[in-house]
Amino acid sequence: MSPLPDYTVIMLGDIERVLISQYQIMGRIKEMAEQITREYASTNEITIVPILTGGMIFCADLIRQLPMKMKIGLMTVSSYPGASLATQGSQIIGKQLGDIRGRHILLVDDILDSGGTVRLVVPALKELGATTVKVCMLLRKDRPAAREVQCDYTGFEIPDEFVVGYGLDYNNYYRNLPDIVTLTSEAIEKMK
Ligand code: 5GP
């Protein structure tokens, strides 16, 4: 077998701590998918809306465990632009939803932090005519603001720390790490 290319080794060296492993994520997604499948059993058809870019990997894994009829719509929201370590306020910067009038929407995102994204996107989807909008988050930070927002499905509660991996980025890097991790301060400096 050929040795790992340098960039992989460099990325792994940037990890401070693994908070949630890819195996834990997979196990939890299976449970969440079972709950979602049960709760939507009497709903004819749904539209899944991943919030890009962070929600795309979670969404890709989740929907392959959902055996129901679905369409997919896309929404891009920016809240931690560039090398931000805290929210700069959420902004919808793109959408490709099709006609969602009368449809049942399941919003899928990576992490619930200040709640700004959910407070922005849920009313926007209702405004466009969605009949119901439910929220599914892989992570929820342990902070009061995150607990105040209505979230129908939550994967894991995590400490109020900056995390990357499994879709979450720092300056648009690290989304491809398979686990949820914290970064070393050297990595945060170097990848600015
Ligand atoms: P909220 O709008 O709830 O404050 O935050 C949601 C968005 O902020 C998430 O979808 C994600 O893009 C970004 N975000 C919040 N916390 C973190 C974090 O710890 N790490 C990363 N990489 N992004 C985060």
Ligand code: MG
């Ligand atoms: Mg996001």
